Amino acid sequence: MKLSIRTTNAQLGIKTTNAQMNLRQPKGEQSIKQISPRFEVDCETPRVIIDQYQCFAESGLKSPSDLSKENTQLAKQKAIEGIRRRVENGNRLANIKVRMPEALSEIAARNYYPQQRVFDVVTMPRSRPKIDVVGHLNINWKLGEAQIAYKVNKPTMDYKPGKVDIYLEREFDIDIQWIDEKNQK
Numbered sequence: 001m002k003l004s005i006r007t008t009n010a011q012l013g014i015k016t017t018n019a020q021m022n023l024r025q026p027k028g029e030q031s032i033k034q035i036s037p038r039f040e041v042d043c044e045t046p047r048v049i050i051d052q053y054q055c056f057a058e059s060g061l062k063s064p065s066d067l068s069k070e071n072t073q074l075a076k077q078k079a080i081e082g083i084r085r086r087v088e089n090g091n092r093l094a095n096i097k098v099r100m101p102e103a104l105s106e107i108a109a110r111n112y113y114p115q116q117r118v119f120d121v122v123t124m125p126r127s128r129p130k131i132d133v134v135g136h137l138n139i140n141w142k143l144g145e146a147q148i149a150y151k152v153n154k155p156t157m158d159y160k161p162g163k164v165d166i167y168l169e170r171e172f173d174i175d176i177q178w179i180d181e182k183n184q185k
Helices: 053-058 064-094 100-112
Strands: 002-008 011-017 020-024 029-035 038-051 130-142 145-151 156-160 163-170 173-179
Touching (some): 064 100
Antiparallel strands (some): 002 173, 011 163, 020 156, 029 145, 038 130
């Protein structure tokens, strides 16, 4: 007798599905806001101020208060000059060394013949009028600006994982037989 063993190997089947990945990047969002420059103007219209007071005063046209002040100063000056002259004359007469008749004749002659006076008539002023321009112009600038905002969008991703299917395509088989060699002949 004979033993016959026949085997059939198992066979595995493998089916794969590839993974899929879809990646999208949306555009970012940008916004720009422009603030325009501005300016503010503060102005006072120009005015011309002409002061002719000094010109009129030189021509003899003075205000009563200024004329009074000027005459007061002139009167003080003349009073001081008169006092000084009388003191000088008294000191000269009091001096014993000086000849008395000559001193008296000189003082009398000086008092008799008054000093020459100069009269000055002015018809045109000698100084210029004061001219001032009053006014202002102020410009204040406020600079503009740009406000920029940018929002980054995240990428979107779709992922489908791959798949591996393993299955048994053919089973393992063992066939064992006893063969009688006597009967086969």
